[in-house]
Amino acid sequence: MKIGAVRGMRDILPEETPLWRHLEAEIRAAFRLYGYREIRTPLLETAELFSRGVGEATDVVHKEMYVFPDKKGLLLALRPEATASVVRAYLEHGLYAKGGLAKLYYFGPMFRYEKPQKGRSRQFHQYGVEALGSLDPALDAEVIDLASYLVERLGLPREGLFLRINSIGCRRDRDRYREALRDFFEPRQAELCSDCRRRLSENPMRILDCKHPTCQPAIQAAPRSTDSLCGECGAHFQEVLAQLERLGLPYELDHTLVRGLDYYTRTVFELASKDLGAQDALLGGGRYDELAEMLGGPPTPGVGFAGGMERLVLVLRERLELELGRxxxxxxxxxxxxxxxxxxxxxxxxxxxxxxxxxxxxxxxxxxxxxxxxxxxxxxxxxxxxxxxxxxxxxxxxxxxxxxxxxxxxxxxxxxxxxxxxxxxx
Ligand SMILES: [Zn+2]
Ligand SMILES: [Zn+2]
The missing domain is CATH 3.40.50.800 (Anticodon-binding domain)
Structure with missing residues (x-):
């Protein structure tokens, strides 16, 4: 029998690699202009890194992560994302002790056991940045500005792009917000899809992520995370927005944007393209001020974003192919x-x-x-x-x-x- 590639694993053929290399070179150049330096972390990590960092109950860890024991029985995972790995490396090498801000970027394959479909494979490729060590809202704005500069540099017209932003606050704010959502959705269970009824007891914030039409009216009427922010988190968010305005970056406040991973705090954002249809996000990110502590390190605020290479290839293939063919x-x-x-x-x-x-x-x-x-x-x-x-x-x-x-x-x-x-x- 002929041996084929594993389901969901895709070869990137010579016709495509010039485009990939071009995109990678442009992304590197953009990251360098903003002061980021490259870090390369292993594809294999302990499974615990992600169950603690990303969250045991998230789909990414619970349903989609490739987990297996090594020959000594240690539970390993193929990384499903890179932020937890970068923060692990930052803590492990004591980069915090060297003082200052660590601005790191990465490229590479990630792995999630999802249903393969157009533009989505089980091995996929991400690029991203992480800025570790500062709470300054100017850094949130800078990361968003970098994301925006990057996609413009790659040749995506500005008119087709939009920035969605929200703040989900610190841990205490999120606890309060979850309570508010539970109180709101509890009496409206009949208006929710079966997934969302389950989410109500697990993590009601994830209901806001639901794309099911049945759930939309209730989601639109739900309380907003920005109403649960403490004074500090509220002021932080206002300053991020003021910075974006000064930078001339238009945004839409989107109270349904919570991002699926447990480590996010305060600012969350997505940059989306009108060319992409329903799953329109090109890249997304936010703050994760508590992640370092979740992994056993000293308190270390951080902010960053990650984007999928496959998405960029999909959007830019036709636009760039002619220039790159020869x-x-x-x-x-x-x-x-x-x-x-x-x-x-x-x-x-x-x-x-x-x-x-x-x-x-x-x-x-x-x-x-x-x-x-x-x-x-x-x-x-x-x-x-x-x-x-x-x-x-x-x-x-x-x-x-x-x-x-x-x-x-x-x-x-x-x-x-x-x-x-x-x-x-x-
Ligand atoms: Zn707060
Ligand atoms: Zn739903």
Whole structure:
């Protein structure tokens, strides 16, 4: 039997990888401009990291996490998200003791055992930032500004984007808010879907996440988390909003936005695109001022966001594909089977590559027309070398963009600077 990929695991093929690399490079560049440095944490962590950090009762941990014992019986998990890992690493390496703010970013695969569907696989890829060590509301705004700058930089038109924001307060505020929600929904159980009736006893805040139409009227009428904020959390949120206004970043207050994970406190936000339909969030994040303590560390406020690469690819594929398709500078087409032609062609290729030009050759002996079509798909220039050209000590150079042709001396390939000039002119 033929062996296939594991269900929900997807290969990213050579047609797609240029787009991924382009996006990764742009994201890195944006993160660097905002002062973030890269951290790489392992894909495997103890399962306890996530059950304590993300929350035992959340779907992510309870239903979707890949958990298995290692050979000694230690329960491990493939990371379902990276914030808990980054905070673990921050605590483990004593980054707090080095003083100042730790601004970290990451890239990489995450794993969730979900139903695979378009744009959602069990191994998916996230990029994200975490700023650890400050309670300053300016940092919440800066993280949101970074998110907004990032998607603009990637070429998403600003008109199609919108920022949803809310504050869920500190732990005491959330306890009060849960009570308020319970009091509100308890008498309205009949108006809720079966999932939400269960959530009512587990965590009524999660009812606000429900997309079921039945539940929407009750959700819209429900009390708002911002009404349960203590003085400090209220002032913090007001300052975040004032900063956003000063930065010229429009937002929508969304009291149903609570984010699914237990570690969130105070500011939560999502940046969404009108191009994405119902599940429209491109990235999301917020504060997690209590997460470090949940993991056994000293009190350490933090704020960050994470976004899915697959979502970006989905939205940007058509917009960027044409610019990214051609990865080669030169595609060389030998004409005929004469050994001397093929050897000279191989020598030219080697010179091109040593001059820093990406080059490849027609190895399948396709017709001139077919080979030129392949060249046009892969490269900016085609080079033709046959017995006649060889006899004249020349190759034919064709600019595949403009169609312009010229004869070039084979000797020029010994001098990289001439070669670069030749190709710059086309
Ligand atoms: Zn509070
Ligand atoms: Zn519901």
């Amino acid at each position: 990865e080669l500078d030169v595609y060389l087409i030998p004409i005929g089977e004469a050994p001397e032609v093929k050897r000279t062609a191989a020598w030219i290729l080697a010179q091109l590559r040593r001059a820093g030009l990406a080059a490849d050759m027609e190895y399948l002996g396709r017709s001139l027309r077919k080979a030129t079509q392949v060249a046009a798909r892969l490269a900016r220039y085609a080079l033709y070398l046959g017995p006649d050209e060889l006899a004249r000590g020349e190759v034919k150079l064709k600019d595949l963009g403009t169609g312009a042709e010229s004869a070039q001396a084979i000797g020029a390939f010994e001098r990289p600077e001439m070669l670069k000039r030749m190709l710059a002119r086309g």
